[in-house]
Amino acid sequence: MRVLRSGQYILGAEVQGFEASVARMIGVRHAIGVSSGTDAILLALMTLGIGAGDEVICPSFTFFATAGCVARVGAKPVFVDSCPVCFNLDIVDVARKVTTKTKAIIPVHLFGQAAEMDGLMRLAAEHKLAVIEDAAQSLGARYKERFVGGIGTFGTFSFFPSKNLGGFGDSGMLVTNDDALADKARIFRTHGSQPKYYHKYVGGNFRIDPLQAALLSVKLPHCQSYSLRRSANAGYYTEQLRGIPGVAIGGDSECCCQVQAARINARASKIDAGLILPSALQHNEHIWNQYTLRVIGQGRREKLRAFLTAKEIGTEIYYPVPMHAQECFAHLGVASSSLPWATRLAQEVLSIPVYPELANEQKEYVCASIREFFQA
């Protein structure tokens, strides 16, 4: 009602207040409220002047927006493989794919857990590349004590309703510690104009609504408690499901990617695992936007999903088709054999309900149903 009565429906104090709260929460100098998590990525790329002839490295196993924005500015998305333990981009593959045309890397902190940022930032510094952290699913997640989004050149967040801080419609946030980039991004957010009607750049309308900012400001102080409840739900699932014969758990030690993945897959194949549970790496504070299982075996994921659907348990496949295999990127000619984990994960993943309001009986029911499926 305060917003409705104010008569200020574009930017203004509500937006500035929300931006300041987000900046304080994750410890960055600038937070710029935008229309969606997608537009946050687009705005970052436009502000960095990335376009035709440039390459941007990003994971193939991600939501479309990550790669879509790269293509929309006219640059080429260069896809890298993912780690089957933490589901994030494989930095060994990133190093392999840097060329003289590479301008930026977009690590995605998928499902609420940080990507391997130390190695990535070192690589970016070595090649003078920008890093845009796609933290759409990870507001409040930490990597070695640091909040994600504030580590790279830019960080992007989404307040899509299913996110840990879910809005009442679409909106997002772009963050940075760079004063000049922040100023430029604010100009791009309003058609590239400064002052009004004088256009230095070709920008767009990427503004967050004050109504959305005001609603999100009410929820923001509860964001940590939402994530802690998700984390408790994830912990419950892991405890309950790990004892089922044929269930393995992902690793949690310092290193992810190659070494860890090989170890886990060897362990999983030794017990002929049908299911691999997700895990939080020790140095990460995971916010569990999703609790994502890997269901092993041809057709088994679909069978488990149908079984749970019949029991009225909602599941989702994030994501069934990796980016390199999307029709709109077919012209890039990337073979699935060159991205084996992205390809395989798309066939194995299944996310089960982990939202904060989940009741104990519901969690018990989910676990009992999965147990029934694997013991049948």
Ligand SMILES: Cc1ncc(COP(=O)(O)O)c(C=O)c1O
């Ligand atoms: C990894 C990732 N990137 C980008 C986005 C785009 O965010 P939005 O839906 O707010 O545009 C999402 C949201 O679904 C996402 O999960």
